[in-house]
Amino acid sequence: MRSHVGHTDVVWQTAWNPTKPLLASCSADKTVQLYSYTFTSPPLFSVATNISTDHTRTVRSVAWAPSGKALATASFDSNISIWEPSRDESWEDIDAEHIEWECVGTLEGHETECKSVAYSSDGTLLASCSRDKTVWIWEGVSTPKFILFIPTSKGKILVQPDAEFECLGVLMHHTQDIKHVAWHPKEQILASASYDDTINLYVDDPDDDWYPVAKLIGHTSTVWCISWSPCGNYFTSSSDDLTVRIWIRVKETRGDRWDCIKILKEHERPIYSVTWGKGQSGKDSLGWIASTGGDGKIIVWNIMGKGADIETIKLASLEASHGVSDTNSVSWCLHEGMENILASAGDDHTVRIWEVIPV
Amino acid sequence: FRLGNRDQFILWEDEDKDYVLRDTMEDEPEPIDEQEVFDLIRSISDPEHPLSLEQLAVISASQIKILQNTVHVEFTPTVPHCGLSTLIGLSMRVRLLRSLPNRFKIDIKVKPGSHNSENAVNKQLNDKERVAAALENSALIEVVERCLSTANRRGSVVIESNE
Structure with missing residues (x-):
């Protein structure tokens, strides 16, 4: 009998490890799957490990630390867990395929x-x-890097080093459900997308707390996802209003302004995910945007231009990326030379890998 | 440019042959009409009355439209401030998710002008993430199951036995 491989329920999101050839996916089955891949063309994928997680409900989101050494999971059970390799080896020496991940904090x-x-x-x-x-x-x-064992009458109790995350602020500037958060690629600017149809941007005031610097109005329904451009001067958002929008940061003496400079209307169902990667169109390109959603279409645009004067060139599109199912997420591979590789996650319990191929 | 995918790139395997079989069968879509969809939901019970959605005129066959693979269901809350509208809508969605082939996308909305919070109700009922989270809530799913316990009657009147 073959053992079961992969997810057994809806897959919500994937995330590429920034330093190791690893891809993570999370699912309504409460697990995270990790896949390793080869740096070949095309890359070959195999299942590396499976984290069963302690979450009691859907794992909705996964994110890697920039070092690649830690993974965060967010669940409908309202908790976030942090996972790190259990063995104390140097990260550079660890074989990506055989890392065992343990929860180091909730x-x-x-x-x-x-x-x-x-x-x-x-x-x-x-x-x-x-x-x-x-x-x-x-x-x-x-x-x-140590674990405390406290002796008690019932034997030693393991105490997880739980205190390593401290809450710096609770921001209450949306009137509804918040769907997505995304950090600027270089600076400490945070964007949030909400069911209240708006996007908020926040920065840290050195003398005070985190506060919102802008509330962006434009989308006419739930904003599902945000992705920053690699340069950090733009970001893109996707919505239930069937549009993908591109916003630019305009620096002004009294602070930044954010303007919507492009509205792309190519999808027929809610657009659950958008991802902005470096792409492979050379120096004059601002990168590639891919979007997907309830219509199962994946669309890829090359973004060309400077400042507010940008052009969006549709590079490729594909229908029914997950058969008849919804596609919940797309994300570009981060590895150099593999900027044309894309992972998608679907309601059909699968993760699929795509490459943008010149014809 | 084109988007390519090679078979070995699909990171999923399932030994459950039933699943594969079901998938294959859907390659030959069986036609489904509005009446069929209506039959699936007409006998769902109202959460607070011992009556079906059809008997309360919450739904009717003319409020169902099928366009290609999208099923649009419109329903009429009994009163414009009906607090149970989202629950009724959720029950219909669960029933259709369980009964219709995967290829159908489902849109459920209240009849325009029939509810004070029309936009809020519609938005919640059609947000797949909110629906997925609701279906993990055991207290809520219990109420939905109760509403659905009569759904199989498909409009026929059941004569209660005296026993």
Whole structure:
């Protein structure tokens, strides 16, 4: 009898490890699957490990730390868990395929389903959001590499080093469910997307707390997802209003302004996910955007231009990426030379890998 | 450019042959009409009355439209401030998710002008993430199951036995 491989329920999201050839996916089956791949053309994928997680409900979101050494999971059970390799080997020497991941901390605080989790670009901060209408900012304190055993009458009790994340702020600037959080690729700017149809941007005031610097109005229904451009001067958002929008950061003396400069209308059902990668169109390109959603279509655009004067060139599109099912997520591979590789996750319990091929 | 996918790239395997079989069978779509969809949901019980959605005129056959692979269901809450509208809508969605072939996308909305919070109800009923989270809530699913316990009657009147 063959053992079961892969997810047994809806797959919600995938995330590429920034430093090792590993791809993670999370599912309503409460597990995270890790796949390793080869740096060949095409890459070959195999199942590496499976984290059963301690989550009691759907694992909705996964995110890697920029170092690749830690994985965060966000669940409908309202908790966030942090996972690290269990063996104390140097990260560089670890064989990606054989890492065992253990939970080194659970972040509790949200009152209802947690929808998204993300690491800041320097890895020191974590953001999470929930149906409870709040965004939490957590600060990572470096993980103690020891475990405490406390002797009691019932034997030794293992104490997880639980204190390594501290909440820096609870942001309450949306009026509804918050669907997604995304950090700027270089600076400590956070964006959140909500069921209240708006996008908020937050920064840290050195003298005070995190606060919202902008509320972007434009989408006419739930904003599902946000992805920053690799350069950090733009981001893209996708919505239930069937549009993908591109926003630009306009620097002004009194702070930044964010303008919508493009509206792409190619999908027929809610657009659950959008991802902005480097692409392979050379120096004049701002990268490639891919989007997907309830219509199962994956569309790839090359973004060309400068400043507010950009052009979106449709590179490729594909119908029924997960058969008749919805496609919940797309994400570009981060590895150099593999910027044309895309992972998608679907309601059909599968993760699929795509490559953009010149014809 | 084109988007390519090679078979070995699909990271999923299932030894459950039933699943594969079901998948293959869907390659030959069986036609489904509005009446069929209506039959599936007409006998769902109202959460607070011992009556079916059809008997309460919450739904009717003319409020169902099928366009290609999308099923649109419109329903009429009994009163414009009906607090149970989302529950009724959720029950219909669960019934259709369980009964219709996978290829159908389902849109459920209240009849325009029939509810004070029309937009809020429609939005919640058609947010797949909110629906997925609701279906993991055991208290809520219990109420939905109760509403669905009569759904198989498909409009026929059941004469209660005296025993």
